[in-house]
Amino acid sequence: MELITSAANRYVKLARSLKERSWREKKGLYLIEGIHLLEEARQAGIPLEAVLYSPRIFVTPRGERLVAGLQGAGYRCLAVAEDLMTAISTTVTPPGIVAVAPIREQPLAALLAAAPPSPPPLLIIAAAIQDPGNLGTIWRTALGAGATGLILTRGSVDPFNPKVVRAAMGATFKLPVVSGVEPAVLARELRAAGLKLVVADVGAPLVFWQADLRGPLALAVGSENQGPGPELRAAATARVGIPLVGAVESLNAAVAAALLLYEALRQRQNFCR
Structure with a gap:
């Protein structure tokens, strides 16, 4: 597992930008945070541009299964340092895993x-x-x-x-x-x-x-x-x-x-x- 430690990484920068509405609208992307929501997204067949996770996600079997399943399904899964996960997350207590997904609206x-x-x-x-x-x-x-x-x-x-x-x-x-x-x-x-x-x-x-x-x-x-x-x-x-x-x-x-x-x-x- 190669750990990303630089805030200049393109996916880290992308995920951080999506905390702002203007960038979500510009990129057509949004954030999905946490194990439960990512389980729901995967079950619903939501495409994911990238998944970023910190090593502590492996503390729980549920987190380990989720990452393994996403990797097995062919999603781009990137391990990031804890300070980067904190910077990306929009919650007080970062959930340890965040995904970037395309915005989908119907006419x-x-x-x-x-x-x-x-x-x-x-x-x-x-x-x-x-x-x-x-x-x-x-x-x-x-x-x-x-x-x-x-x-x-x-x-x-x-x-x-x-x-x-x-x-x-x-x-x-x-x-x-x-x-x-x-x-x-x-x-x-x-x-x-x-x-x-x-x-x-x-x-x-x-x-x-x-x-x-x-x-x-x-x-x-x-x-x-x-x-x-x-x-x-x-x-x-x-x-x-x-x-x-x-x-x-x-x-x-x-x-x-x-x-x-x-x-x-x-x-x-x-x-x-």
């Missing part, structure tokens, strides 16, 4: 279509959600509830931000995403594709479980401060609220998304068998 049209006998589309729209933890949780929850895609409107956090990737817990590799969509364009495309748009909105006249969430559907949640935005409100087939009995003004965006997604799943169970 909006692909998310809006579902050919029989597929279930009708169930999309979740994160409208200008800027908190990485919230977005990652929404992504993970959407996958668990059977959603078919995630759409981020302009102004949302980068879906390939390392904090989002960690919070999504592998959903990044399994549930397609499209980002940076203008709300007005999104509203027009949803209407053209025959999808209902149901928007979570504080003070809406309809309780969320009273809405019809079957059939081709897009659910929209916004930030606690701004809500879903005027374009999506105006285009909504229905605006729904979540009852608040206690003295709070609103719910966390990820919690609101979870309530809507699982109510949609409950109503659509006949499509999911």
Whole structure:
């Protein structure tokens, strides 16, 4: 095992640069950190440009198996000194292994279509959600509830931000995403594709479980401060609220998304068998 000790190494420099959104967008690459996420990525067949690991990954049998499996599959695996792993990692405690992977986003049209006998589309729209933890949780929850895609409107956090990737817990590799969509364009495309748009909105006249969430559907949640935005409100087939009995003004965006997604799943169970 040849140990890389120079910060000038091309792959070390590449991995470090991907901590910044501008470089992720320029290179079309992002970071996957930690044993669990790399196991998920490998299982999902995600291509990897390079894998960088520190020797301490071999302390656990699980880490040793992961590196051996990646090497056996033909991936470029590079051992780096511990100080370089610390510089590359975006976590307080570096996980000991980081991979560089290509960003994969689907066209909006692909998310809006579902050919029989597929279930009708169930999309979740994160409208200008800027908190990485919230977005990652929404992504993970959407996958668990059977959603078919995630759409981020302009102004949302980068879906390939390392904090989002960690919070999504592998959903990044399994549930397609499209980002940076203008709300007005999104509203027009949803209407053209025959999808209902149901928007979570504080003070809406309809309780969320009273809405019809079957059939081709897009659910929209916004930030606690701004809500879903005027374009999506105006285009909504229905605006729904979540009852608040206690003295709070609103719910966390990820919690609101979870309530809507699982109510949609409950109503659509006949499509999911």
